[in-house]
Amino acid sequence: MPLSTSKSEKAKSFDLAYQSSGMYYGWVVRPEFERFFNNIDLTGKTALDLGAGEGRYSIHLARRGCAVTAVDFSASGLNKLQGIAEQERLPVTTVLCDLETYAFPENTFDVVVAATILDHLETGARHRAMAGMAAALKPGGLLYVNVFTTEDPGYAAAGAVDAEGVSDTSFGMAHYFAPGELKSCFTGLALLDYYEGVEEDTSHGKPHHHGWASLIAKKE
Numbered sequence: 001m002p003l004s005t006s007k008s009e010k011a012k013s014f015d016l017a018y019q020s021s022g023m024y025y026g027w028v029v030r031p032e033f034e035r036f037f038n039n040i041d042l043t044g045k046t047a048l049d050l051g052a053g054e055g056r057y058s059i060h061l062a063r064r065g066c067a068v069t070a071v072d073f074s075a076s077g078l079n080k081l082q083g084i085a086e087q088e089r090l091p092v093t094t095v096l097c098d099l100e101t102y103a104f105p106e107n108t109f110d111v112v113v114a115a116t117i118l119d120h121l122e123t124g125a126r127h128r129a130m131a132g133m134a135a136a137l138k139p140g141g142l143l144y145v146n147v148f149t150t151e152d153p154g155y156a157a158a159g160a161v162d163a164e165g166v167s168d169t170s171f172g173m174a175h176y177f178a179p180g181e182l183k184s185c186f187t188g189l190a191l192l193d194y195y196e197g198v199e200e201d202t203s204h205g206k207p208h209h210h211g212w213a214s215l216i217a218k219k220e
């Protein structure tokens with residue numbers, strides 16, 4: 001299905017960002033993700049990375065032994081990701097697709113990652129994706145989600161990407177999560193870790209801040 005005009009404008013803007021040399025968002029994954037998953041043997045596991053972009057989470061998981069399926073609507077992000085995976089001979093499959101129409105497989109993945117993507121989806125698509133993510137986990141599978149919250153300066157700036165302290169890629173945002181909201185989204189899963197806070201980000205564009213919420217949960 002072709003992307004709507006506003007969707008294709010957003011995909012083009014991400015394409016442009018990912019055409020930069022190097023990793024636009026850097027290689028660093030969130031500390032709560034690294035802390036938790038570093039203590040788990042991921043050899044031979046399968047992972048789904050939603051809104052994977054240029055793939056810092058996909059590559060991190062693949063280097064740890066996971067076969068990764070990476071989904072995004074940015075062709076240049078996925079091309080960059082595929083190139084890195086091929087160079088390192090890592091098992092990454094890329095899927096160029098709008099998450100609004102992605103057919104979530106059921107009971108398929110040991111790990112599902114959604115790093116700053118649920119907040120890019122409008123309400124209906126977001127709820128569909130959240131249900132799809134839980135369904136896509138195998139029993140015993142682990143979910144990692146992070147999103148931006150209403151504490152993020154981008155929320156008050158209401159779309160003004162040039163405003164003081166706001167991320168240059170906040171154009172992609174559809175929904176800033178209220179405090180506690182992310183925690184209430186996956187009540188069918190066992191909550192293992194939850195974090196909310198505001199932090200500086202110097203990884204891309206001008207220095208800015210983000211209001212973060214992140215969650216790790218398990219499908220029993």
Ligand SMILES: C[S@@+](CC[C@H](N)C(=O)[O-])C[C@H]1O[C@@H](n2cnc3c(N)ncnc32)[C@H](O)[C@@H]1O
Pocket residue numbers: 011014025050051052053054055056057071072073074077097098099100114115116117120121169172
């Ligand atoms: C803020 S970036 C995060 C990228 C990656 N998860 C990371 O943490 O480095 C958001 C990503 O979501 C993708 N995206 C946004 N809306 C999407 C949609 N409707 N379908 C597929 N991908 C989408 C963008 O192309 C972009 O790569």
